[in-house]
Amino acid sequence: MIIEPRTRGFICLTSHPKGCEQNVIDQIEYVTSKGEIEGPKKVLVIGASTGFGLASRITSAFGSNASTIGVFLEKPPTEGRPASPGWYNSAYFEEQAHKAGLYAKSINGDAFSHEIKKQTVDLIKADLGKIDLVIYSLASPVRVHPDSGEKFKSVLKPLEGVFTNNTVDFHTGVVSEISIEPGNQEDIDNTVTVMGGEDWGFWIDALQEADVLAPGFKTVAYSYIGSELTEAVYRKGTIGRAKDHLEATAFTITDKLKALEGKAYVSVNKALVTQASSAIPVIPLYISLLYKVMKEKGLHEGCIEQIQRLFSERLYAETTETDEKGRIRVDDWEMRDDVQAEVARLWKEATTETLPTLGDLEGYNTDFFNLFGFKVEGIDYDEDVNEMVEIPGLQ
Ligand code: NAI
Ligand code: NA
Numbered sequence: 001m002i003i004e005p006r007t008r009g010f011i012c013l014t015s016h017p018k019g020c021e022q023n024v025i026d027q028i029e030y031v032t033s034k035g036e037i038e039g040p041k042k043v044l045v046i047g048a049s050t051g052f053g054l055a056s057r058i059t060s061a062f063g064s065n066a067s068t069i070g071v072f073l074e075k076p077p078t079e080g081r082p083a084s085p086g087w088y089n090s091a092y093f094e095e096q097a098h099k100a101g102l103y104a105k106s107i108n109g110d111a112f113s114h115e116i117k118k119q120t121v122d123l124i125k126a127d128l129g130k131i132d133l134v135i136y137s138l139a140s141p142v143r144v145h146p147d148s149g150e151k152f153k154s155v156l157k158p159l160e161g162v163f164t165n166n167t168v169d170f171h172t173g174v175v176s177e178i179s180i181e182p183g184n185q186e187d188i189d190n191t192v193t194v195m196g197g198e199d200w201g202f203w204i205d206a207l208q209e210a211d212v213l214a215p216g217f218k219t220v221a222y223s224y225i226g227s228e229l230t231e232a233v234y235r236k237g238t239i240g241r242a243k244d245h246l247e248a249t250a251f252t253i254t255d256k257l258k259a260l261e262g263k264a265y266v267s268v269n270k271a272l273v274t275q276a277s278s279a280i281p282v283i284p285l286y287i288s289l290l291y292k293v294m295k296e297k298g299l300h301e302g303c304i305e306q307i308q309r310l311f312s313e314r315l316y317a318e319t320t321e322t323d324e325k326g327r328i329r330v331d332d333w334e335m336r337d338d339v340q341a342e343v344a345r346l347w348k349e350a351t352t353e354t355l356p357t358l359g360d361l362e363g364y365n366t367d368f369f370n371l372f373g374f375k376v377e378g379i380d381y382d383e384d385v386n387e388m389v390e391i392p393g394l395q
């Protein structure tokens with residue numbers, strides 16, 4: 001079929017297999033070009049199909065020749081209807097890994113459930129024995145709690161009164177003011193249940209009980225802090241409470257890993273265009289200004305550059321540097337004073353008319369379509385492509 005982008009709000013309903021394949025190949029080439037990292041050998045990535053999780057899987061496999069198991073929740077294709085992009089990403093990742101002689105298998109299902117945890121444990125036992133790294137990179141708006149069956153929804157709300165600021169519709173380029181009503185305790189609780197650390201802890205408990213963690217085992221989950229411009233809706237909002245909880249969970253997990261001399265980390269990453277971040281109000285305007293400033297200063301990174309740096313210069317460096325709260329920081333360039341000052345200055349001037357030159361709206365837009373395999377360089381979008389791609393090592 002010939003596949004074109006069909007967008008609705010901040011999602012794209014279609015995805016292009018060839019574009020997704022090219023994205024995976026480009027990420028592999030980047031990691032390979034940076035040389036070998038003396039890193040992990042047997043890795044489980046939870047949320048492995050897109051964004052930071054996919055980049056973590058690629059960096060493990062192609063930076064350190066690691067065997068990888070990927071867990072994700074993606075929609076398979078049906079005749080005439082493309083799969084979700086993470087499906088294609090995973091299919092082509094596995095194809096490349098297998099070509100390189102690397103073990104790679106995947107599990108598609110709800111990572112929050114007991115069933116998928118059990119299936120993953122069984123696969124590790126059967127194929128890998130013990131693993132030495134777990135990356136936790138889930139981003140989800142909902143979670144069905146595995147014990148109660150209750151469904152929780154996360155929300156993106158401020159907590160200190162009504163928050164009014166500018167935002168941009170990145171499809172039309174229209175900058176407008178939005179006001180978001182503050183969340184209440186229930187909103188906080190729901191968001192913490194979905195995006196906090198409980199499920200990360202459940203995963204490590206399940207893996208530890210099954211005795212599949214190797215001595216010196218590490219686990220990393222991803223967090224975000226960001227600027228004063230976005231803190232009302234992000235770090236000081238409902239999602240920020242979930243990130244506080246996630247960060248606190250790293251310490252609880254580390255305590256449980258003592259006998260193994262294992263360690264749980266949170267890595268604070270840079271703001272990037274992903275399916276998850278496009279849905280957050282105000283963030284797209286911030287990112288389009290941030291991209292402009294960081295590109296001008298030669299500091300811009302995508303998911304793969306971020307994670308390659310995380311592995312090579314933090315996690316598997318001689319010493320893993322952390323901040324005063326024990327967190328690894330690869331948002332250091334985003335948070336540089338000169339970068340933040342410039343973004344804050346541009347923020348005041350950004351309007352529908354000025355944003356195309358002040359900000360990198362085009363870069364935002366391209367990155368957004370790239371997530372779905374569109375606007376990827378070198379792809380002929382008039383070509384008839386097969387949407388019925390299988391994931392070779394899908395369990
Ligand atoms: P993403 O949307 O690209 O990836 C989410 C992953 O989770 C996908 O692999 C998806 O299949 C999987 N997933 C979602 N629900 C699932 C479920 N129920 N069962 C199994 N798999 C499921 O998101 P992104 O942006 O890579 O986010 C990953 C983490 O990084 C999140 O914790 C996010 O807060 C964090 N982060 C994101 C930043 C950004 O700017 N995008 C910045 C810093 C941190
Ligand atoms: Na991810």
